[in-house]
Amino acid sequence: QQPVQSPQAVILREGEDAVINCSSSKALYSVHWYRQKHGEAPVFLMILLKGGEQKGHEKISASFNEKKQQSSLYLTASQLSYSGTYFCGTVNSNSGYALNFGKGTSLLVTP
Amino acid sequence: KAGVTQTPRYLIKTRGQQVTLSCSPISGHRSVSWYQQTPGQGLQFLFEYFSETQRNKGNFPGRFSGRQFSNSRSEMNVSTLELGDSALYLCASSPTGVGEKLFFGSGTQLSVL
Numbered sequence: 001q002q003p004v005q006s007p008q009a010v011i012l013r014e015g016e017d018a019v020i021n022c023s024s025s026k027a028l029y030s031v032h033w034y035r036q037k038h039g040e041a042p043v044f045l046m047i048l049l050k051g052g053e054q055k056g057h058e059k060i061s062a063s064f065n066e067k068k069q070q071s072s073l074y075l076t077a078s079q080l081s082y083s084g085t086y087f088c089g090t091v092n093s094n095s096g097y098a099l100n101f102g103k104g105t106s107l108l109v110t111p
Numbered sequence: 112k113a114g115v116t117q118t119p120r121y122l123i124k125t126r127g128q129q130v131t132l133s134c135s136p137i138s139g140h141r142s143v144s145w146y147q148q149t150p151g152q153g154l155q156f157l158f159e160y161f162s163e164t165q166r167n168k169g170n171f172p173g174r175f176s177g178r179q180f181s182n183s184r185s186e187m188n189v190s191t192l193e194l195g196d197s198a199l200y201l202c203a204s205s206p207t208g209v210g211e212k213l214f215f216g217s218g219t220q221l222s223v224l
Contacts, residue, residue: 032213049210096166097209098167100156100169101153104154
């Protein structure tokens with residue numbers, strides 16, 4: 001039930017944009033996005049709920065396509081502080097109260 | 112409010128031993144989830160507890176177990192340790208756990224020699 005993330009890694013220059021994708025084989029109730037910096041705990045970014053409601057971060061946006069069971073995280077005008085590993089987590093009809101995370105996307109923003 | 116506290120921060124064990132990790136959630140949070148993090152595998156769900164009841168369990172062998180106390184503190188136990196159990200074990204708490212933002216602790220880094 002682990003969602004699939006792509007790409008696995010991306011390198012950007014400061015100011016460039018990036019898109020991280022997350023897909024599931026199961027119908028999704030919600031998609032969650034977290035960022036983890038090296039040596040630190042994952043930090044919440046955003047929740048996207050079935051039905052379109054989005055709760056989360058001011059400077060980073062995301063979409064949730066319920067029919068395709070996919071979500072995308074959009075990082076625009078990237079900053080050095082965006083560097084880290086991004087994880088999507090999904091709650092689906094079989095996972096009950098479990099939030100299952102993908103393997104992560106490593107993002108490096110360079111000056 | 113204090114954050115999620117995990118103890119110990121680092122642990123070194125040998126194969127065959129048993130280990131217990133502890134997690135104190137944010138005050139008022141009744142849901143505690145545990146995850147195993149290894150390089151390249153992301154965060155793999157172990158189990159989730161709410162009000163002392165395990166509501167969901169991930170795909171891990173029976174050597175991995177957990178419990179939650181009436182004050183919402185949680186422990187996880189791994190018996191008969193294997194080299195492959197070396198990982199960062201993270202716990203996360205939330206008020207009810209249903210579709211909510213998770214607050215993660217800093218984790219316990221377990222090394223099995």
